[in-house]
Amino acid sequence: MPSKPAPPITIDAVYAAPGYLFRRMQQIAVSIFMEECKAFDLTPVQYAALIAIHTHPGIDATRLSAVIAFDRSTLGSVIERLQAKDFVERKPAPEDKRIKLLYLTKSGATILREIIPAVERAQARMLEPLKPAERKALMGLLVQLVDLNNEASRVPLRAEDALEHLGKAG
Amino acid sequence: MPSKPAPPITIDAVYAAPGYLFRRMQQIAVSIFMEECKAFDLTPVQYAALIAIHTHPGIDATRLSAVIAFDRSTLGSVIERLQAKDFVERKPAPEDKRIKLLYLTKSGATILREIIPAVERAQARMLEPLKPAERKALMGLLVQLVDLNNEASRVPLRAEDALEHLGKAG
DNA sequence: TGTTGATTGACAGTATACTGACGATCTAGG
DNA sequence: CCTAGATCGTCAGTATACTGTCAATCAACA
Numbered sequence: 340m341p342s343k344p345a346p347p348i349t350i351d352a353v354y355a356a357p358g359y360l361f362r363r364m365q366q367i368a369v370s371i372f373m374e375e376c377k378a379f380d381l382t383p384v385q386y387a388a389l390i391a392i393h394t395h396p397g398i399d400a401t402r403l404s405a406v407i408a409f410d411r412s413t414l415g416s417v418i419e420r421l422q423a424k425d426f427v428e429r430k431p432a433p434e435d436k437r438i439k440l441l442y443l444t445k446s447g448a449t450i451l452r453e454i455i456p457a458v459e460r461a462q463a464r465m466l467e468p469l470k471p472a473e474r475k476a477l478m479g480l481l482v483q484l485v486d487l488n489n490e491a492s493r494v495p496l497r498a499e500d501a502l503e504h505l506g507k508a509g
Numbered sequence: 510m511p512s513k514p515a516p517p518i519t520i521d522a523v524y525a526a527p528g529y530l531f532r533r534m535q536q537i538a539v540s541i542f543m544e545e546c547k548a549f550d551l552t553p554v555q556y557a558a559l560i561a562i563h564t565h566p567g568i569d570a571t572r573l574s575a576v577i578a579f580d581r582s583t584l585g586s587v588i589e590r591l592q593a594k595d596f597v598e599r600k601p602a603p604e605d606k607r608i609k610l611l612y613l614t615k616s617g618a619t620i621l622r623e624i625i626p627a628v629e630r631a632q633a634r635m636l637e638p639l640k641p642a643e644r645k646a647l648m649g650l651l652v653q654l655v656d657l658n659n660e661a662s663r664v665p666l667r668a669e670d671a672l673e674h675l676g677k678a679g
Numbered sequence: 680t681g682t683t684g685a686t687t688g689a690c691a692g693t694a695t696a697c698t699g700a701c702g703a704t705c706t707a708g709g
Numbered sequence: 710c711c712t713a714g715a716t717c718g719t720c721a722g723t724a725t726a727c728t729g730t731c732a733a734t735c736a737a738c739a
Contacts, residue, residue, distance in 0.1 A: 345622075345625075346625070348560060348563055348564075348621060348622065348625065349560070349563075349564045350557075350560055350561045350563075350564040350565070350576060350577070351564075352560075353557055353560055353561075353577070354652075355648070355652065356628075356632045357538065357632055357635045357636055357647075357648065357651075358538040358539075358541075358542055358553055358631065358632055358635060359557065360648070360651040360652065360655055361531065361534045361535045361538045361635075361651075362535055362538070362539075362553070363578055363655045363662075364531045364534075364535075364651065364654065364655055364658075365531045365532055365534075365535040366578065366662045366696080366697095367655070367658045367661045367662045368527065368528040368531045368532070369528075369532075369662075369696085369697090369725095370661055370662040370697090371528075371658075371661055372528055373697090382724065382725080383528055383532070384724080384725065384726095385724095387520075387523055387529065390518060390519070390520055390522075390523055391520045391523075393518060393519075393520075394518075394519045394520040394521075395520070399687080399688090400687080400688065401686080401687060401688080406520060407520070407523070408533055408536065409725090409726080410725090410726055410727055410728095411687090411688080412688095412689085412690085412726075412727065412728080412729090413724090413725060413726050413727075414688095415688070415689065415690085416724075416725085417724085417725080420723095420724080435686095435687085435734080435735070436687095436733080436734060436735085437686070437687040437688070437733070437734050437735070438686095438687065438688085438734095439687090439688075451518060452518070455516070455518065458526075461528065462526045462527055462528055464661075465527045465528060465531075465654075465658070466527055466654070468653070468654055468657030468658055469650065469653065469654055469657075473650055473653075476646060476650065477527075477647070477650040477651070477654070478525070478527065478530070480639065480643055480646065480647045480650075481527075481530040481531075481534065481647070482524075482525065482530065483638070483639065483643075484534065484635075484636070484638055484639055484647070485530055485533045485534055485537070487638030487639075488534075488537045488541075488635070488638055491537045491540055491541055491634075492533075492536045492537045492539075492540040492727095536726080536727095539695095539726085539727090540727090543727090552694070552695080553695095554694080554695065554696095555694095569717080569718090570717080570718065571716080571717060571718080579695090579696080580695090580696055580697055580698095581717090581718080581719095582696080582697070582698080582699095582718095582719080582720085583694090583695060583696050583697075584718095585718070585719060585720085586694075586695085587694085587695080590693095590694080605704080605705070605716095605717085606703080606704060606705085606717095607703065607704050607705070607716070607717040607718070608704095608716095608717065608718085609717090609718075
């Protein structure tokens, strides 16, 4: 009895593979974001860092990397760029000489307020081709999948755990 | 009458935003791929290039970039690395001195055949946390969304158009 | 208290990605 | 035939990402 025939090796298999579709949607999402926000000279990553620092003033880089699921190594240069644009400032922590605390500058808070509508337009455009019910279904599935796959990628801490020492109530 | 209150500016809005979820799933997908395929020293991008060249032998770099939705600029270094590993070779096109045609080497064809099971395990793992019906729903929505958003990111040609001159029947 | 182990920020090295530009080449139109 | 425009591969510059490593620092335990 011959063994089971090998599946055909063609690019068409790639087009239907989750990995390819996620990469493609990420490309598209970044492209749409940059288009809507080009007046602000902020990347999606820089925007996420900004809003996270706004939400958690005085957070340090390691915890920030957990909160927005960046690599700690990458975050250094991201913060440098935000610092160069005068959107963020770093202050040494009094009790721990290793840590530098992150705060928004006045410019940072301003640009964050101003960019929000553009960001929301971008997020809406990404899903625009789908019908409303489909958008909701897709988002629900994605939230679930990302949550359940959380440990699959190198994220040192879960966001909630990362914030334990920040003195946040609720 | 006061104007509509501004939405709160917090990181929680980011967690539910499509752009964030797509970036996160892309991170997770790459991480799972690399884990399953680490014995082969191939990245997802290099794998896609390999299988596309296998499907379309003699394709040139520009058309390849359209077929797998890469940036043309990025593809140069990807091919270089595949060439350094002796998985791909480039031959000058006789009729057009600008073009270099891409072919798999014997090693390239071999590793492609061998890596397929690992790639399939990786693709399956990405969706594993979902129930079968949910996986199908998610993939359906993603295929649709990527297709309808195709022109949103810089892809010079649609895959079908890119292949017109390759003499492919069907 | 003194040392071990963990944590923090930083860095080097590699690999995508995208913009914009360039010379070499090809193609069409006049 | 000869030039204007398009295309090809490439490169420089910028921005994510990840692995692995390191010195400085801190925390915990013997």
